[in-house]
Amino acid sequence: MEQMSSPFSTIIPTCTCASSPFDHPKADIILRSSDRVDFRVFKLFLALASPLFETMFELPQPAAVGTSDDTKDGLPVISMQENSKILDTFLRFCYPSTLAEDPSLDNLIDIKAIIGVAKKYSLNLIERRVCQALASPKVLEAEPLRCFAIARNARLTDETIVAARYTLRQPLIPTCLPEIDMITASDLLALLTYHKKCSVAAASSLANLDWMTNYYSNPSGCNWLLDTRQADFRGKLPDPPCRCARSDKAKFHLWKSAPFSWWTTYMEETFELLRDTPSGDVVRSEVEKTIQKVRDVGCTTCSAHVKEKMEEFSNLLALNVDKATASIKLEIDRDFRILPPVMGLGNYKLTIPLPFFGQK
Ligand SMILES: [Zn+2]
Known part of the structure; x- marks a missing residue:
């Protein structure tokens, strides 16, 4: 019998497997990145690192049979919104250091992305670790204004104040700020006022x-x-x-x-x-x-x-x-925007809006 193919059917690209230690044969769950890399991980490590993961794993899991979009090799599959690079970085933070060393965070793109993920999944320990990276002199000296925008956007008060201080090394009006949309006009005004008072x-x-x-x-x-x-009595200068x-x-x-x-x-x-x-x-x-x-x-x-x-x-x-x-204070309001996470429970996909970084 000839099978009709739907005109709307799409070819789903195959998934690749992540590198060690996220390829463990005895893993008990698979996290699938947005670019379709499967991370075979242990739920326990993620649950210990994040209360959100802990709650999610307590929910009923899909029947572990066959291979479908929800299961693979008998393991539940969770589709993540993050790409494999970000997922790899934050999973390394979740895993014990004996299994995976903490990744180095020495560029702002990684720091920005990981702060977003840490906040999204309530990974408080990771957030603290990433804050340390954001407050490292190496990063601050290179890009103080971008650090300010990222820290302010993430409502990291101490890091925002430290970054503002580092911006004093640069002219009052920046030539370029890729993260300009991450801060409000009030934030920018507060920074300019601070700069002016320091001058x-x-x-x-x-x-x-x-x-x-x-x-x-x-x-x-x-x-x-x-x-x-003194010159001597003849007006000769000392030698x-x-x-x-x-x-x-x-x-x-x-x-x-x-x-x-x-x-x-x-x-x-x-x-x-x-x-x-x-x-x-x-x-x-x-x-x-x-x-x-x-x-x-x-x-x-x-x-x-x-x-x-x-x-x-x-x-x-x-x-x-x-x-x-x-002695000059940065006059920023210290409100904290806490947006409650929303979980899509039906298909085991996390559909938590990213409050800070506007990722898809
Ligand atoms: Zn001289």
Whole structure:
């Protein structure tokens, strides 16, 4: 008898099997990724990691016979919305470390995806672990603004505040933010206001140089900047002589003495940068240029100690700037959007809306 094929029938692509340890012959359930990779896993590990999985496994399972969309090799199959890469990463977090090492999370795409999954399946331990990755200096230094958007979107308050602080190293108005849709206009306004207040706070270190005079105690402590050595009675300068120009700007005078112009230029250029990037790291990053300039001028006296003295000074200034901005608070509302998960019980498929990341 000739079989009629439905005009609506589609060819279902075959499934591949995940790599070890998710290919275990004695596994008791199969999680099928959106790109049709079957992960043979043990329910116990998932139930221990996630209350949502625990609840799901307590529900009646489909009859374990034959191979259908719901069963395979006699095991129930759960179709997941995540692709195999994400599924592999979060299952490794669920498994004991003796069986699967925690995957490294060193890029924002993985971190973003795993935070979403962790929240979706109430994987609290994993969420904490991913938060640590989001707060790692390596990730924050590379992409502070994206970290801010991801942390804020996931309502991770501490991580949001830390990321906001790292954004101070970058200009106030970002050139590009792929995650712009993850935050609200209020969040962005809060960040811009924070940035602006930090700029004002950083500028206070220029308006008042008491922190400097307190640190160096007296003019001789600042000899590298003021050169208080006196000319002798014939007007001969001490050896080796320093003929570097002095600044005539009164606001830079220390103990009523005029410092070298190369230093006031450093201060003016650095504080100009701090207006847009109020971070101590900017101060440190600028110092090398000044050291090189002094050496290029060829003053033997200043060149001899400019590196040591300016590095010490820039650290002092950087600490002052960071201290000034540390008192500024990021004014974000600390609400928590808790959306109740919805489970599709009939076909054993998880149909929980992803509240944060808009994945399909
Ligand atoms: Zn000099």
